[in-house]
Amino acid sequence: MTLEFETHFDPAYGEAVKVAPNVLRLTVNNPSAFTFHGTNSYIVGDSSLAVIDPGPEDEAHLQALLKAIDERPVSHIFVSHTHRDHSPLAARLARRTGAVICAEGPHRAARALRIGETNPLDASADMDFRPDRPLADNELVEGDGWTIRAIHTPGHAANHAAFALEDTGILFSADHVMAWATSIVAPPDGAMSDYMTSLDRLLERDDTVFFPGHGSRVKNPQRFMRGLKAHRKMRERAILERVARGDRTIPQMVGAIYRDTDPRLHGAAALSVLAHLEDLVARDAVKTDHEPSIDAIYRPG
Numbered sequence: 001m002t003l004e005f006e007t008h009f010d011p012a013y014g015e016a017v018k019v020a021p022n023v024l025r026l027t028v029n030n031p032s033a034f035t036f037h038g039t040n041s042y043i044v045g046d047s048s049l050a051v052i053d054p055g056p057e058d059e060a061h062l063q064a065l066l067k068a069i070d071e072r073p074v075s076h077i078f079v080s081h082t083h084r085d086h087s088p089l090a091a092r093l094a095r096r097t098g099a100v101i102c103a104e105g106p107h108r109a110a111r112a113l114r115i116g117e118t119n120p121l122d123a124s125a126d127m128d129f130r131p132d133r134p135l136a137d138n139e140l141v142e143g144d145g146w147t148i149r150a151i152h153t154p155g156h157a158a159n160h161a162a163f164a165l166e167d168t169g170i171l172f173s174a175d176h177v178m179a180w181a182t183s184i185v186a187p188p189d190g191a192m193s194d195y196m197t198s199l200d201r202l203l204e205r206d207d208t209v210f211f212p213g214h215g216s217r218v219k220n221p222q223r224f225m226r227g228l229k230a231h232r233k234m235r236e237r238a239i240l241e242r243v244a245r246g247d248r249t250i251p252q253m254v255g256a257i258y259r260d261t262d263p264r265l266h267g268a269a270a271l272s273v274l275a276h277l278e279d280l281v282a283r284d285a286v287k288t289d290h291e292p293s294i295d296a297i298y299r300p301g
Contacts, residue, residue: 003227006179009216011037014060016068019211020170022046022146026064028055030085033264036180036214039085042172043068044165048144050076051099052163052172053213054089062089066096074099075143078150080174081157082107082126086213090129102141103131103161104150110158110191114291125189135161153202155195156183162202169208173218177202177225180215182232186271192279196232199225232276239276243286248297250274270294 011027019025024043031037041061042052049072055061074097079087081104090101107125135141135150147166153176154160163172175183176198185195203225210218218224235257242253250273258269274294280286285301292298 003224003231005181006216006218009037009180013038014064016043016064019217020168020209023165023170023211024068025211026061026068028058028061028085030056030058033262034184034268035085036178038214040211040213040215041065042211044148045072045143045146047072049074050078050141050143050146050148051093052078053080053086053174054093056085057088057092062092062096065089065093069097073097073144076141076148077101078141078148078163078172079103079129079131080162080172080213081160082129083124083157083175084126085124086174087126087129094132100132102133102135102150103129104152104159105134106130106159108158109188110154110194111188113188114293140166151201151205153198154191155185155198156190158190158194160198164205164207169206171202171205171207171210171221172212173202173210173221174213177210177218177221177228178212178214179210179218179224182228184268184272185275186268187275187278190275192232192275193282195275196229199229203229235272236276236280239273239280240285243298243300248299250277250294250296250298 013029016024016026026041028038039055041055044050077090077099079090094101107127137152139150141148149164151162153162156175185192207221210221238257242256247253250270253273254266254269278292281292287299287301288296
């Protein structure tokens with residue numbers, strides 16, 4: 001199945017854009033190779049509100065959110081995960097509004113660090129974040145005229161959650177499913193096996209539109225997620241082929257598989273290859289003398 005990305009997106013920085021009944025989107029002016037045009041925050045409700053993913057510490061974005069809130073009460077702030085482009089502004093917004101901060105939990109790695117290993121993504125993690133209300137999987141949070149369901153979707157991050165707006169067909173997919181690009185799955189922050197399981201979890205649902213953490217809406221989420229699964233399986237086959245052809249290191253594999261990719265993303269690509277190799281080694285499809293790592297030597301299983 002061909003995976004078609006939607007790269008046309010108008011961020012309308014500083015403006016509240018209506019994307020669905022009682023749903024506004026505001027995009028932070030923090031564009032990069034990893035955030036596309038910037039991080040999307042969402043305001044849900046009419047007379048009493050919820051805010052989803054307030055974003056990074058950014059004064060202009062805080063003021064834009066407060067302007068869109070327009071002195072209406074905010075009862076809850078939902079945070080999908082604790083990467084610094086999504087969660088840090090939650091604390092300041094909560095102090096201004098009195099809202100309860102809801103999330104799966106604090107930041108954590110998907111697995112324990114191995115001997116001599118450091119987490120290359122520590123700088124991107126909001127280690128100070130603590131939710132006021134930790135959300136269990138499938139937990140419902142009721143507001144004034146809206147109900148949001150927390151759906152645990154680890155993979156991109158261990159504490160990643162998507163939020164379904166009940167009885168609307170809308171799911172806020174954060175960084176798990178985005179229309180503009182595939183999600184980064186980078187150990188030890190994330191895990192490929194978790195990511196694929198979470199995809200299957202969302203495929204079992206009947207949501208009709210996803211509003212992601214970056215870029216435009218995913219219009220046909222079921223079809224798009226099937227394409228994402230096919231893309232990941234294709235990448236897995238490419239890695240197995242490179243190992244069969246004699247590539248023994250991750251840099252060799254990245255150089256071949258991602259030769260047409262922006263070099264700025266090769267570091268993330270190496271971590272993505274590691275995520276696949278961790279899964280492949282666990283399934284005995286690939287061998288390594290020690291535990292999988294960026295520096296390990298790999299051979300056919």
